[in-house]
Amino acid sequence: MKPVKSLRIDARGVHYTPLNQMIRKAVADGVTEIMIDNVLGQRFIADGLKGDGVTITLNGVPGGDLGMFMSGPTLIVHGNADHAPGNTMDSGCIIIHGSAGDAVAHSMRGGRVYVRDNIGYRGGIHMKQYLDKRPILVVGGSARAFLGEYMAGGLLIVLGIDGTPPLSERGIGSGIHGGEIFVRGRVNEMILGFGAKQKPATDDEKHQITPVVKDFAAKFSLDPAPLLASDYTRIVPASTRPFANKYTWE
Secondary structure, rough: OOOEEEEEEEOOOOHHHHHHHHHHHHHHHOOOOEEEEEEEEEOOOOOOOEEEOOOEEEEOOOOOOOOOOEEEEEEEOOOOOOOOOOOOEEEEEEEEEEOOOOOOOOOOOOOOOOOOOOOOOOOOOOOEEOOOOEEEEEEEEEEEEOOOOEEEEEEEEEEOOOOOOOOOOOOOOOOOOEEEEEEEEEHHHHEEOOOOEEEOOOOOHHHHHHHHHHHHHHHHOOOOOOHHHEEEEEEEEEEOOOOHHHHOOO
């Protein structure tokens, strides 16, 4: 077995361009564990980065589009994250030990994004799936309005841990035409978006998300038992073409 090559980077005052250049060079040189301290708003970290078995730990608050177009690595954030982590991500995992901003997992194509606490508006917007390549977003706390907007595939779970209401704002699943959203507890019908429908999750459906919930809980040292014992609401498309009647034909 080859020894693990590691690198520690101090990002204090470093512009995102040279920071990303350092990360790319390290991975190209065979480094598999990178620790980055004093992260404060640097954007595009690990964007387009390839590398199965590469783990990058970020101490601080990364800027927007963390892990965009990424294929393979695992990013661990000890802090909050700005907007759109996992944007169009192809594979890999982003684990955020805090909250994240708007458009988390925007157009995500594969891999997993786990947010321990809350996310902003339009989480999971336009997530998409092709065959068995299924993106997954799990939110431990709550999500703001327009969760799963225009969702075309994948799996989105909101858990409402510590008594946080998982959803309370409008437009949930607006324009959804693929994929599914699981919410721990009940969802007010009034906050569903156009094109979305809901029903209580069956035992079989809950069983299907059990491995994901267990994995999420393990990443944050949480007890999965109360999460798995809860009732869930499943939100899915009412139609594969929710806006079909908006178009006119000659």
